[in-house]
Amino acid sequence: MAIAALKTQHRNLVQTMFDEGMLDNQFNQLQDLQDSSNPNFVDEVITLFCNDAERIITELTRHLSYQNVDFSKLDSYVHQLKGSSSSIGAHRLKLACVNLRQASDGWNKEECVEAFYSIRREYCHLRTKFQVMMQIQRRIVSLENNQQ
């Protein structure tokens, strides 16, 4: 009973994230890869994604703090974040990356800073939801293991 309720909670959370545009179909592909032989796959991928995203956001913060911004370095970091956002299905974060790349192409520091703030906001929001999702998923796996 508890497992069923948790699964419903998990499903509803994911659906909300789709409805809000935070996730796209790529996340479905990710979920489809998880099975009983890899019950923690989504959890592991999300953890790797968050580690990578935070590393990149730290670098972007650093580079944008300089008086003379190295726009090509900025672009390189955003490109990486865009790639990993696309691959995990983080739709809004990917779009925020596109905006920063455009600002970076225009060599406009102020616009880059604004676009970066959007990335940071989107990432924080996404991370919070992912953390809840993973907590629910871990609880489900734990209960299922106890049943066996």
Next chain:
Amino acid sequence: MVSGNSASSSSLSMKSDEDIVNNNNNLRVLVVDDSPMIRKLHDMYLKKFGLKVQVAENGKQAVDLFHFGASFDLILMDKEMPIMDGEEATKELRTMGVTSMIVGVTSLDSPNEKQAFMEAGLDYFFTKPLTTDNISFILQELNKKNNKN
């Protein structure tokens, strides 16, 4: 987006999942990407298709594997990587005489950059993220290529 020689994304014939996995059991794939997340993702995608997967963190590691005698049927090559990028690694591998299928997988936007990457010696190019349909297509083409040889 798919680019390459006579690219298409036609669906597989009516084989069972088990048949598909069994047919792919002898195919070896090298995933070359500096992102641990992407390596894990692609590794899982490919293993679902019954493929044997090895990973490399950059182009130099990929080239070194071949120098030391490794061989792969398929290489999934990212473009932007430290030490040696995918374009340089692809050129190096083709210069070495490597005839494996090399598929570029990257989130490049610029058509010029994509063209340059293709011209380095790719067989196909896919925009990230890779999907199961993309892999089905790649495996179809790989099996056609292997049947010709």
